[in-house]
Amino acid sequence: DVVMTQSPLSLPVTLGQPASISCRSNQNLVYVDGNTYLNWFHQRPGQSPRRLIYRVSTRDSGVPDRFSGSGSGTDFTLKISRVEAEDVGVYYCMQGGHWLGTFGQGTKVEIK
Amino acid sequence: EVQLVESGGGLIQPGGSLRLSCAASGFTFSNNWMSWVRQAPGKGLEYVANINPGGYETYYVDSVKGRFTISRDNAKNSLYLQMNSLGAEDTAVYHCARDSQQPRDGFVYRGQGTLVTVSS
Numbered sequence: 758d759v760v761m762t763q764s765p766l767s768l769p770v771t772l773g774q775p776a777s778i779s780c781r782s783n784q785n786l787v788y789v790d791g792n793t794y795l796n797w798f799h800q801r802p803g804q805s806p807r808r809l810i811y812r813v814s815t816r817d818s819g820v821p822d823r824f825s826g827s828g829s830g831t832d833f834t835l836k837i838s839r840v841e842a843e844d845v846g847v848y849y850c851m852q853g854g855h856w857l858g859t860f861g862q863g864t865k866v867e868i869k
Numbered sequence: 870e871v872q873l874v875e876s877g878g879g880l881i882q883p884g885g886s887l888r889l890s891c892a893a894s895g896f897t898f899s900n901n902w903m904s905w906v907r908q909a910p911g912k913g914l915e916y917v918a919n920i921n922p923g924g925y926e927t928y929y930v931d932s933v934k935g936r937f938t939i940s941r942d943n944a945k946n947s948l949y950l951q952m953n954s955l956g957a958e959d960t961a962v963y964h965c966a967r968d969s970q971q972p973r974d975g976f977v978y979r980g981q982g983t984l985v986t987v988s989s
Contacts, residue, residue: 758931794973798914805964805981806914811974849914853973857928860914 759784759852763861769869770844776837778848778864785830786854794853797826797835800863801846810835842868871895871978873965878983885955889983891948891965899943902968904976905950907961917963918950919972932958955987 760783770776780795787793795813800806808817810826813833823838837844845868850861877889889905905917918939919928927939938951948965962984966976 788973792973796975798975800914805979808975808977811969847913851914851975853975856973857916857919857930858973858975859916863913 759786759855759859761850761852761859761861763848763850763864766862766864768864768866770837770840770866771869772842773839776840776844776866778835778850778866780828780833780835780850780861782831782833782852782854784855786852787830788854793829794858795826795828795833796851796853797824798849798851798860799844799846800849801843804846806849840866840868871967873967873978873980875963875965875980875983878963878985880986880988881955882989883956883987885987886951886953887955887985889950889952889963889965889985891980893946893948893965893967896967898941898946901970902972903941903948904966904968904972905939905948906964906966906976906979908964908982909961912961915961919968920948952985955985957987959985960987961985 762781764779797810798806809820814826825836827834847863847865849863872894874892904919907917920939924941936954940949962982964982965980967978968976
């Protein structure tokens, strides 16, 4: 299995300030079709997860542009340029380069 | 509107079996990859099983291989998960999920789930 490791696991943030979450895999996530299948999900308390970003950096429809994804190979980052109150919750990275996909442990973002 | 409604969960003794069902509506079920994703209380997300639109290609997480079987009935817009030899580690909310057209991009809809509790 591909193991996804996120850090930090807990991230207290100040409203309006940037935030960054790291996600590392123990295998390269480039698939034979040339795409890198690394996705980011956000789960608010009591809600279903919502995909924010797929293939490293493509934002889903309706996702604010303060969210951005970057990285390659085995190292990836989700950045929030200016945290807003609605951004609290747990963020998961998910790899699809080696099927069946696997998720990171989750990073809990809360407001200081 | 996409709807995914799971059923079939409950309290089951270790070693027992359950069959979960998912009724799908609001999209062309037969065109989509589908998955079961579980989340233990207070824990993270885990893909359990995945099936292609035609129902002939399936994938499983290592921990359930040989015990769980995913299947679908496109005529009934339904997804199933047969779970045998259940253990405490299988306790979780099981969610039916509609995958992206490329399933490696993750799921785009998830049902509210059905709770499976394995305990004596």
